[in-house]
Amino acid sequence: MMPSQVLIKEVGPRDGLQNESQTVPMEVKLKLIEMLEASGLSYIEATSFVHPKWIPQLSDADELLKHLPGKARYSALVPNLKGIERVEKTSLQEIAVFISASEVHNKKNLNKSVQEAMADIEQVINKSNGHYQVRAYISMVFGSPFGDIVSIDHVKQLMTALFALGVYEISLGDTTGMANPAQVDAVLSDLLKHFDKDKLAMHFHDTNGLALSNIYVSLQHGISVFDTSVGGLGGCPYAEGASGNVATEDVVYMMEQLNITTGIHMERLLATSDFISNELNFNRLSHQLRKYRGGQ
Amino acid sequence: MMPSQVLIKEVGPRDGLQNESQTVPMEVKLKLIEMLEASGLSYIEATSFVHPKWIPQLSDADELLKHLPGKARYSALVPNLKGIERVEKTSLQEIAVFISASEVHNKKNLNKSVQEAMADIEQVINKSNGHYQVRAYISMVFGSPFGDIVSIDHVKQLMTALFALGVYEISLGDTTGMANPAQVDAVLSDLLKHFDKDKLAMHFHDTNGLALSNIYVSLQHGISVFDTSVGGLGGCPYAEGASGNVATEDVVYMMEQLNITTGIHMERLLATSDFISNELNFNRLSHQLRKYRGGQ
Numbered sequence: 001m002m003p004s005q006v007l008i009k010e011v012g013p014r015d016g017l018q019n020e021s022q023t024v025p026m027e028v029k030l031k032l033i034e035m036l037e038a039s040g041l042s043y044i045e046a047t048s049f050v051h052p053k054w055i056p057q058l059s060d061a062d063e064l065l066k067h068l069p070g071k072a073r074y075s076a077l078v079p080n081l082k083g084i085e086r087v088e089k090t091s092l093q094e095i096a097v098f099i100s101a102s103e104v105h106n107k108k109n110l111n112k113s114v115q116e117a118m119a120d121i122e123q124v125i126n127k128s129n130g131h132y133q134v135r136a137y138i139s140m141v142f143g144s145p146f147g148d149i150v151s152i153d154h155v156k157q158l159m160t161a162l163f164a165l166g167v168y169e170i171s172l173g174d175t176t177g178m179a180n181p182a183q184v185d186a187v188l189s190d191l192l193k194h195f196d197k198d199k200l201a202m203h204f205h206d207t208n209g210l211a212l213s214n215i216y217v218s219l220q221h222g223i224s225v226f227d228t229s230v231g232g233l234g235g236c237p238y239a240e241g242a243s244g245n246v247a248t249e250d251v252v253y254m255m256e257q258l259n260i261t262t263g264i265h266m267e268r269l270l271a272t273s274d275f276i277s278n279e280l281n282f283n284r285l286s287h288q289l290r291k292y293r294g295g296q
Numbered sequence: 297m298m299p300s301q302v303l304i305k306e307v308g309p310r311d312g313l314q315n316e317s318q319t320v321p322m323e324v325k326l327k328l329i330e331m332l333e334a335s336g337l338s339y340i341e342a343t344s345f346v347h348p349k350w351i352p353q354l355s356d357a358d359e360l361l362k363h364l365p366g367k368a369r370y371s372a373l374v375p376n377l378k379g380i381e382r383v384e385k386t387s388l389q390e391i392a393v394f395i396s397a398s399e400v401h402n403k404k405n406l407n408k409s410v411q412e413a414m415a416d417i418e419q420v421i422n423k424s425n426g427h428y429q430v431r432a433y434i435s436m437v438f439g440s441p442f443g444d445i446v447s448i449d450h451v452k453q454l455m456t457a458l459f460a461l462g463v464y465e466i467s468l469g470d471t472t473g474m475a476n477p478a479q480v481d482a483v484l485s486d487l488l489k490h491f492d493k494d495k496l497a498m499h500f501h502d503t504n505g506l507a508l509s510n511i512y513v514s515l516q517h518g519i520s521v522f523d524t525s526v527g528g529l530g531g532c533p534y535a536e537g538a539s540g541n542v543a544t545e546d547v548v549y550m551m552e553q554l555n556i557t558t559g560i561h562m563e564r565l566l567a568t569s570d571f572i573s574n575e576l577n578f579n580r581l582s583h584q585l586r587k588y589r590g591g592q
Contacts, residue, residue: 002478180550180553180554181509181512181554182298182553182554183553206583207583207587208546208549208550208553208583208584208587209505209508209546209549209550209582209583209584210508210550210553212505212506212508212509213477213508213509213512213550216477216509216512216513217512239586239587239590239591240590240591241586241587241589241590242583242586242587242590243583243586250504250505253504253505254476254504254505254506254509257476257478257479257504257506258476258477258478283579284586286505287502287503287504287505287538287539288504288505290535290537290538290539290580291503291504291535291537291538293537294535294536294537294538295535295536
């Protein structure tokens with residue numbers, strides 16, 4: 001049974017911009033977030049408190065959060081204790097933590113084993129001391145581009161551990177767009193025997209053009225929270241030039257066609273996509289932005 | 297039950313090139329078709345015998361057919377008696393006829409009513425005198441961009457009439473990419489009560505990024521013939537800049553992920569897509585071509 005409404009969590013300002021090679025000035029980010037809120041996006045992952053050395057594109061996280069308009073619920077990625085110390089100086093009410101289901105990816109991305117990454121998450125959650133709602137990402141749920149096997153049992157163990165630590169929702173990530181709809185069907189059939197569908201979100205990348213198919217199958221399993229990125233911002237670090245996160249406007253279009261409520265105003269969202277795609281001189285345009293520009 | 301193998305019918309040289317504003321020299325078309333055959337495409341709709349005044353891009357149809365390599369099965373679109381007279385001078389064994397389920401689209405596209413278009417098809421088939429296998433397209437099956445209602449009963453009547461005239465397969469077209477997967481599911485559930493799945497093909501455009509979702513749902517209904525266009529050639533005449541036919545390589549990628557045999561050699565197909573996309577200075581790159589170029 002498909003849901004009658006979904007919550008779209010906008011991750012463009014974080015997951016999108018961190019994967020674009022250009023660094024966007026803070027005033028452009030603020031304008032982007034303001035336009036997203038005016039489009040009806042009620043949840044925005046605004047930035048990341050990762051060390052600026054690793055992601056210089058988001059090094060203005062502390063300053064940015066001081067200037068947010070405040071209409072949406074905001075989140076920020078917090079990788080470690082240093083991050084939570086920075087969060088404490090902001091008015092954030094929600095944070096996101098991150099782990100990869102792929103041992104190799106964890107090593108490459110965080111320079112930690114999966115076990116060490118989980119220990120860091122525990123530290124962050126303990127230190128946050130109940131002050132923040134915590135959302136968790138598990139990336140590479142549908143496979144790893146490094147060739148290591150990601151088993152569904154391993155994913156289940158991570159999920160159980162994360163829920164035990166108190167995260168309210170887990171976003172299952174297909175970080176490199178490897179998932180296909182038959183696989184999503186099989187994985188969700190299994191996971192939903194053990195976990196509540198209302199505590200899961202899906203985070204698909206459109207590297208291979210299958211994100212909407214994967215979302216459609218997820219809807220059929222009753223999933224109602226999806227991470228998307230306006231304009232499809234965010235590339236794939238493992239395949240230069242490839243598509244990144246699924247574009248918010250393409251997801252909203254599909255939901256509208258399926259008579260599923262999003263609360264998002266399409267024309268305003270397209271103007272937002274047009275704005276940021278122009279700023280980035282973007283050439284991987286979303287399907288809806290192509291139509292929008294063609295009709296201008 | 298999903299099929300274990302599918303037949304991909306390549307329509308890029310016809311449906312693709314007729315919707316691109318540039319006219320491609322005949323030698324480029326021949327090179328394209330040669331590369332498609334070397335990639336394993338066993339069925340190619342090579343051109344159209346429509347009057348050159350309407351589609352100047354394909355005015356070399358008669359000459360082109362004389363020079364085809366001959367490894368694949370070829371088809372050509374034949375709109376009327378003049379077309380069949382031209383076909384008679386070629387070695388073609390198969391032709392395609394065309395009708396729109398939308399009364400308004402038929403009027404705009406062919407300057408005929410649906411009834412008149414059906415009469416023309418009957419003339420073409422009678423004149424072809426059993427010499428050719430005839431495939432039929434019904435376009436706008438999933439809706440019309442002109443606002444007129446396309447009823448499923450109307451589509452069924454057209455299908456019944458076409459099969460009665462002796463067409464061996466009907467390709468159901470989503471000419472403007474309006475279809476969504478829930479709709480495809482509903483339409484096929486209905487049609488397959490009346491018609492044999494092995495006599496149906498699906499022809500999706502990716503205007504809204506839903507073509508792969510729609511193909512996935514079609515597979516679930518056991519459909520095993522799909523029309524695609526290398527590189528996603530072919531725009532949408534009703535939305536400038538919008539995506540056209542679903543890209544052959546994106547469909548082949550999905551089939552590979554679903555363990556469905558296509559007989560197509562991916563690397564060669566990507567080189568073919570790269571070649572024609574370069575020739576057309578194409579900027580709406582398929583997902584697989586982006587990855588391919590990024591990896592070069």
